[in-house]
Amino acid sequence: MYYFWKFILYFSEFCIIYTIAINIFYNGQMLISVADLFGYLKKMKASDYKRYVNSKNMVPISILVPAYNEENTIVDNIKSLLALNYYEYEIIIVNDGSTDSTRDKIIREFDLVQISQPVKKSLETKEILGLYRNPKYERLILVDKVNGGKADALNAGINLSTYPIFASIDADSILENDALIKLTMLFVEDPETIAVGGIVRIANGSVIKEGKLVKMEIPKNKIAVFQIVEYLRAFLTGRTSLSKLNSILIISGAFGAFNKSVVIECGGYKTNTIGEDMDIIMKLHKKMLDEKKTYKIKFLADPICWTQAPESLKDLRVQRRRWQIGLFDNLLQYKSMLLNPKYGKVGMVTIPYYWLFELIGPVVEFLGYIFIPLAYLFGLLEFNSFLIFFLIAFLLGSTLSMGSILLEQISFRKYTTFGDTMRLVLFALLENLGYRQLTILYRIEGLLKFNKSRHSWGTIKREKFKGSEKGTSA
Amino acid sequence: MTKQAFYLLWISGGLISVFFLAIVVTWLYGHFLTKSLAHLNRKLNVLFSSFKLATHEEEQEAVTRIADYVGRSPRKKEILIGIIVAQGEDFIESNAERLARLYEQTGIRTYLVRQLSSKRDYIKALGCRYLGDLAIKPAEKDIHALMGSSNNDVIYHALLALAKLGNPRSLAEVLVENSDRISLSFRAVVEILTVFKGSKEELFINTIERSDDYLKGILIKAAADYEFESLSSYYIRYLDSDNKNLKIASIRALGQLKNAAFEVYLLEMLRDQEWEVRAAAAKSLDKTGTSKSFAALEKMAGDPEWWVRHNAAASLVAIPGGKDYAARILDGEDQFAREAIIGVMERSV
Numbered sequence: 001m002y003y004f005w006k007f008i009l010y011f012s013e014f015c016i017i018y019t020i021a022i023n024i025f026y027n028g029q030m031l032i033s034v035a036d037l038f039g040y041l042k043k044m045k046a047s048d049y050k051r052y053v054n055s056k057n058m059v060p061i062s063i064l065v066p067a068y069n070e071e072n073t074i075v076d077n078i079k080s081l082l083a084l085n086y087y088e089y090e091i092i093i094v095n096d097g098s099t100d101s102t103r104d105k106i107i108r109e110f111d112l113v114q115i116s117q118p119v120k121k122s123l124e125t126k127e128i129l130g131l132y133r134n135p136k137y138e139r140l141i142l143v144d145k146v147n148g149g150k151a152d153a154l155n156a157g158i159n160l161s162t163y164p165i166f167a168s169i170d171a172d173s174i175l176e177n178d179a180l181i182k183l184t185m186l187f188v189e190d191p192e193t194i195a196v197g198g199i200v201r202i203a204n205g206s207v208i209k210e211g212k213l214v215k216m217e218i219p220k221n222k223i224a225v226f227q228i229v230e231y232l233r234a235f236l237t238g239r240t241s242l243s244k245l246n247s248i249l250i251i252s253g254a255f256g257a258f259n260k261s262v263v264i265e266c267g268g269y270k271t272n273t274i275g276e277d278m279d280i281i282m283k284l285h286k287k288m289l290d291e292k293k294t295y296k297i298k299f300l301a302d303p304i305c306w307t308q309a310p311e312s313l314k315d316l317r318v319q320r321r322r323w324q325i326g327l328f329d330n331l332l333q334y335k336s337m338l339l340n341p342k343y344g345k346v347g348m349v350t351i352p353y354y355w356l357f358e359l360i361g362p363v364v365e366f367l368g369y370i371f372i373p374l375a376y377l378f379g380l381l382e383f384n385s386f387l388i389f390f391l392i393a394f395l396l397g398s399t400l401s402m403g404s405i406l407l408e409q410i411s412f413r414k415y416t417t418f419g420d421t422m423r424l425v426l427f428a429l430l431e432n433l434g435y436r437q438l439t440i441l442y443r444i445e446g447l448l449k450f451n452k453s454r455h456s457w458g459t460i461k462r463e464k465f466k467g468s469e470k471g472t473s474a
Numbered sequence: 475m476t477k478q479a480f481y482l483l484w485i486s487g488g489l490i491s492v493f494f495l496a497i498v499v500t501w502l503y504g505h506f507l508t509k510s511l512a513h514l515n516r517k518l519n520v521l522f523s524s525f526k527l528a529t530h531e532e533e534q535e536a537v538t539r540i541a542d543y544v545g546r547s548p549r550k551k552e553i554l555i556g557i558i559v560a561q562g563e564d565f566i567e568s569n570a571e572r573l574a575r576l577y578e579q580t581g582i583r584t585y586l587v588r589q590l591s592s593k594r595d596y597i598k599a600l601g602c603r604y605l606g607d608l609a610i611k612p613a614e615k616d617i618h619a620l621m622g623s624s625n626n627d628v629i630y631h632a633l634l635a636l637a638k639l640g641n642p643r644s645l646a647e648v649l650v651e652n653s654d655r656i657s658l659s660f661r662a663v664v665e666i667l668t669v670f671k672g673s674k675e676e677l678f679i680n681t682i683e684r685s686d687d688y689l690k691g692i693l694i695k696a697a698a699d700y701e702f703e704s705l706s707s708y709y710i711r712y713l714d715s716d717n718k719n720l721k722i723a724s725i726r727a728l729g730q731l732k733n734a735a736f737e738v739y740l741l742e743m744l745r746d747q748e749w750e751v752r753a754a755a756a757k758s759l760d761k762t763g764t765s766k767s768f769a770a771l772e773k774m775a776g777d778p779e780w781w782v783r784h785n786a787a788a789s790l791v792a793i794p795g796g797k798d799y800a801a802r803i804l805d806g807e808d809q810f811a812r813e814a815i816i817g818v819m820e821r822s823v
Contacts, residue, residue, distance in 0.1 A: 020482060027489075042596035046603055046631060055665065117817035120780040189662065388483055395486035402493035409500045421501050425494065 005380060012375040015368030016389045022357050023396035030403045032241035037301055037411050044182075044302065052181050052188075053085045060088035061184055061257065062166040064157030066150045068096045070171035073308070075109050079211030080174040082139065086181055091140050092157045093171075097126075097147025102171075110137050123155040123268035131160075150253065151269035151276035158260060158268060167257040168277075172308050173200070174208055175255070179303035183257045186298055194259045194284055197243075197251030197299045199235045201414070202228045203306035213306055218420045223316055225427045226435045227309040232404040232424075236301055236411075243299035247350040249285075249330075251297070253277035255305030262287075274453075275326025282334045285346050302412070317442045324446030325453055327359055362443040365393075369437065394432045401428035514553050517543065522557050525576065533572060541579045551585050559607045566609050567671075577610055587616050598623070599631040606635030609671075614639050621648055633666045640671030646680035649689065663689070667696035675702050682708060687717040694720070698727035706731060710739055721746075722754045729758025737762050741770050749779035756782055760789035768799045775803060775811035787814035 052058045063081055067074050074093070081091045095103040106112065112132035119128065126148035133141050145156050154168055165187055169175065179198060186196045205219025218225055242248040253276065263269075263280065266287050270279045281297060288295040310316045331338075331354060338355065340347040368389070376386035405424050408414065415421055446453075521543055525536040544550040558566065558573065566573060577583040586608075589601030598620060605613045617639075620632040636645050649663075670677055678697050682690055690712065697705055705727070712724040725743055728736045740762055743755035756774050759767050767789070774786030790796045800815045 023486075042594075043599075043627065046596050046599035046627070052665075055668070115817075118784075118813035120784075388480065392482055392486060395483065395490060399486050399489040399493065402490055402497070406493050406497050406500065409497055409504065413504055418501055418505075421497060425497060429490075 005378065008371055008375045008378065009380045011367065012372045012381055012389075015364060015372055016385070016392075018364050019368065019389065019393050020396070022361060023392070023400065025353070025357065026237070026400045027396070027403070029241035030237040030400060030407070032244050033237045034407060036240050036244045037236070037407060040300070040302065041411055047185075049178070049181060049185055052185060053087065053178070055087055058087050058181070059165055059184055059188055060090075060163040061086070061180060062157070062161030062163045062260075063089060063091045063180075064154055064161065064166055064168045065091065065093045065171050066096055066153030066157065066168070067093055067098060067102050067171040068147070068150070068153070069098045069100045069102060071098070071100045071102045071105050073172045074102055075105055076208060076211050077169075077171055077174060078106065078110070078140065080208075081169070081211070082137065083177060083211055084175060084180050085177045086184075088163075089139060089180065090162060092143060092160055093141070094143045094145060094153040094157045096145060096149065096153040103142070103144055106142050107132060110134055110140060110142075112137075112140075112142055119159050122159055122264045125152050125156040125159065128156060149271055149276075151271045151273065151279075154276070155268040155271070158263065161260060164260055165257055166260050166263075167255070168253060169305065170254040170307060173254050174203060174211060174213060174306040176213070176304040176306070179255070179305060180257075182300060182303040186296075186300065187257070187259070190296060192294050193296045193298060194262045194288070195251055195281065195297045196257045197239065197248065198255040198257075198303035198305055199239075199299075199301045200231065200252050200254045200305045200307050201235075202231055202309045204309050204311060206306065208306070216414055216416075218415065218423050219311075221311045222427075223313065223435075224309045224311050225423065226431055227316075229401050229405070229424060229428050229431055231309075232408055233401050235299075236404050236407050237400065239299040240301050242350060243297075245345050245349065246296055246298075247285075247345040248297050248299050249281055249346070249350055249354060250278045251281055251299070252305075254307050255303070273326070273329055274322050275330045278326060278330040279333065282330055282337070285343065286334060286337060289343050289346065313438070316439070317445070320439050320442035321446035321449065321453070324359075324362070324443040325450055327354065328447060328450050331355055331359060359447075362440040363447070366440050366444055368393075397432045397436065398429050401431060404428075511549075511553070514550060515557075518550065518553050518557055522554070525572075526561075533575075537576050537579050540576065541581075544580045546581070548585065551580065551582055554580065555582060555586075555604050555608065559604070566607070570609060573608070574610075577608065582608070583610050583613065586610065587613050590616050590620060595623070595625040595628050598625075598628045602628070602631035602635040606631075606638035606669075609639060611639050614641065614644060618644065618648070621652055630662055630666070633663075634669060637666045637670040642670075642672040642677040642680055645670060645672075646677055649681055650684045663692045664696045667693065668699075674700055675704060678702075678705060678708075687715065687720050691717065691720040691723040694723040694727050698723070698730045701730055701732070703731060703733070706733075706736065710736075713739060713743060718748055718750060721748075721751055725751065725754045725758050729760075729762050732761040734762060734764050737764060737766060741767060744770050744774055749777070749782055752777065753779065753781040753785050756785035756789055758789075760792040763789060763793045763796075765793070765795055765799075767793060768796060771796075772799070772803055772811070775814050776808040777810075783810055783814040784818070787811070787818040791815070791818045 065077065065081070078091065078093065093106060095106070112134045114130050115133050117131050126146040128143060128145045130144045131141060132144065141160065143156055143160060145153065158166060165184060167180065167183065183196050183198050186193045202224060203213065204221060204224035205217045206213055207215040207217070218228065239248055256277070262284065266280070266283045269276045270283070273279055284297060310319050331351070334351070337343045337347045338351050372381065372386060372389050375381040376383065402425065405421070405428055409421065415424065518540070521536070521540045525533070525540060528536040540554070544554055586601045586605050589597050592598055592601070602617055602620065605617060614636065617632050617635045620628055623629055623632070633648065636648060667674070667677070674697060678693055682693055685693060694709060694712065709724040709727045712720050715721050715724070725740060728739060737759065740755045740758050744752055746752050746755070752774065756771065759771065763771070771786045771790040775783050775790065777783050777786065787800070790800050803811050803815050806812065
């Protein structure tokens with residue numbers, strides 16, 4: 001019994017130190033992000049990037065959109081892609097054996113007809129059933145294939161793509177008009193760039209018409225607002241700071257651009273996994289560092305991709321479980337890179353950070369919520385320490401969210417009304433009082449179901465974008 | 475533990491309060507700044523419109539009114555610069571003399587030239603950009619001095635500005651003298667050459683012979699879009715280069731001329747060892763080729779490399795009479811060629 005009490009006590013103290021450490025680490029990331037974002041904004045002020053919009057010298061790009069049961073959003077998505085400001089690009093929609101009317105909706109909306117076209121098979125994929133085009137929309141091509149998962153669909157898109165750079169975009173996402181030009185400018189400016197990720201923001205509540213975001217609003221749904229705060233924190237601070245260290249490990253599957261030849265050399269996207277977006281980046285790091293090549297993988301906080309966040313707890317649970325399983329799967333897959341000096345900052349800083357804080361973090365935090373009250377109840381911890389742990393967990397967690405909102409205000413200022421800004425502030429404070437704990441449970445569930453669910457995506461209900469139906473008022 | 479925790483508590487509590495205040499202050503600042511900028515913008519737009527419409531006699535008065543309003547305010551100068559740039563290159567070019575007087579009297583030239591000596595690189599880059607956009611030629615020397623900068627972005631913007639000012643000798647000198655030191659991407663240099671306002675032919679001739687293969691390739695690529703027949707002898711000469719990129723640039727430039735007289739050179743390049751060269755030659759024949767290319771393109775449609783097959787098929791179908799010729803391949807035994815032709819023909823419907 002003595003050892004049990006000792007364990008509770010030491011573990012409680014470990015949880016307190018861990019919570020402080022994780023929050024200090026995240027706040028440190030924020031400081032790096034501030035420096036990087038300001039540097040970027042200054043650069044963009046001097047940049048004449050709009051000139052590239054109609055430049056024939058801009059590198060042409062293939063946009064790959066894997067679609068599985070996306071009948072509600074796919075047409076809007078294609079319209080937004082057709083309206084992009086870019087001189088030369090192609091849009092390859094890969095219908096990955098959808099069981100709904102995704103394929104038929106696209107064919108009907110854009111009057112596509114089946115064509116016969118040879119495909120260069122750089123990567124192995126499931127069988128392609130048909131290619132569809134319409135000369136009126138010469139940028140657009142629809143690939144209909146047997147279901148093989150998102151990674152397989154992306155590989156099929158790569159096989160069909162014509163251009164040296166490709167961008168992968170989720171079918172439930174909308175790109176801002178200048179997003180592509182800002183993203184590809186990095187490939188142009190620095191030939192060592194092999195991948196670039198763009199910021200993903202939440203479109204719930206905003207009005208989208210003809211594939212364009214026309215009015216930005218904070219959604220009424222509370223779960224979606226919490227996610228806006230989460231996304232601001234994750235992208236504006238987390239990814240920006242890791243990008244500064246050239247050790248970003250995830251480029252969101254929702255929006256990223258890649259050097260095609262390097263991806264093909266790596267064998268393309270890994271199929272039969274649910275963390276293909278992380279896998280491809282890990283693979284690229286490993287290959288380049290194994291071959292001692294200089295390279296850059298970057299994240300840009302400016303090119304914006306709007307996506308739909310889950311609005312129900314059921315969908316949120318599926319999403320978070322999936323993310324955690326994908327993370328675990330990838331960290332296991334590339335465990336040889338962990339604390340391996342050969343892999344530089346990636347192996348010595350970023351991968352340990354992901355193991356320690358992103359993978360194990362939810363478990364430690366969850367156990368902390370159990371053991372610290374226990375330690376207090378059994379008289380092992382003073383009330384002061386008990387109270388202060390919860391206050392620190394709440395306050396330090398909130399500083400990061402508040403800092404991200406401030407960063408957003410100073411830099412991009414997408415939420416313009418005072419009411420929307422204050423609502424974000426309120427949710428940044430409330431986030432740590434229930435929502436955060438809930439997502440921790442979902443993430444732990446992901447770890448527990450790792451073996452059973454590591455190959456299954458699960459389904460999330462997609463809604464039509466607000467204002468996307470004809471006749472809907474903005 | 476308790477003491478340290480209390481400190482942390484105070485720190486995080488303090489941070490939250492500071493962040494909250496900062497969010498409110500930033501929002502208010504942004505809100506009023508937007509309003510104030512909109513007001514300044516409206517006012518300056520009105521003043522600039524009267525300058526635009528002013529007759530020769532009225533012009534001085536209009537300039538004085540703008541200069542009085544702008545005064546020493548950097549913000550007003552920035553807005554005025556934005557308004558002038560928004561008028562477009564044609565307006566700036568055709569009103570160069572009038573605008574030069576405006577720049578002098580409002581202090582825009584001095585303001586921008588002063589930016590070039592700023593300690594911050596992005597200010598220097600911005601200064602270069604505006605000097606180029608506004609075509610402030612007297613600043614050429616000051617921009618030239620930035621070529622010694624260690625910051626690539628500054629050099630890029632300085633080169634862009636020099637290109638916009640359009641002095642071929644000056645830009646040629648900079649490019650040739652600094653080609654070893656300037657580490658700019660291929661496309662960045664192409665962009666610089668593309669925005670060059672002077673005679674591109676003259677710039678090309680002044681530079682090409684003194685450049686290394688890297689720069690030669692870029693120059694040819696940049697010149698290709700302008701379809702200067704007079705440069706064809708250079709393109710033909712570099713088809714024999716050992717440098718693959720230079721060879722490909724020359725092939726593309728020849729193709730861009732859309733002149734059947736150069737078909738023979740491109741057909742020769744279809745035999746190259748490097749598939750990228752064959753692919754470029756096959757593609758370039760779509761605008762230059764005649765029926766003399768049919769047989770060679772038919773052969774290339776069965777090339778071991780996918781891109782060569784694809785480009786050859788596309789060119790064959792694009793050349794007048796090529797579709798009928800291509801139909802023969804559909805009955806042939808070469809499966810690769812057959813697939814390539816079918817794909818291209820269906821896309822061209």
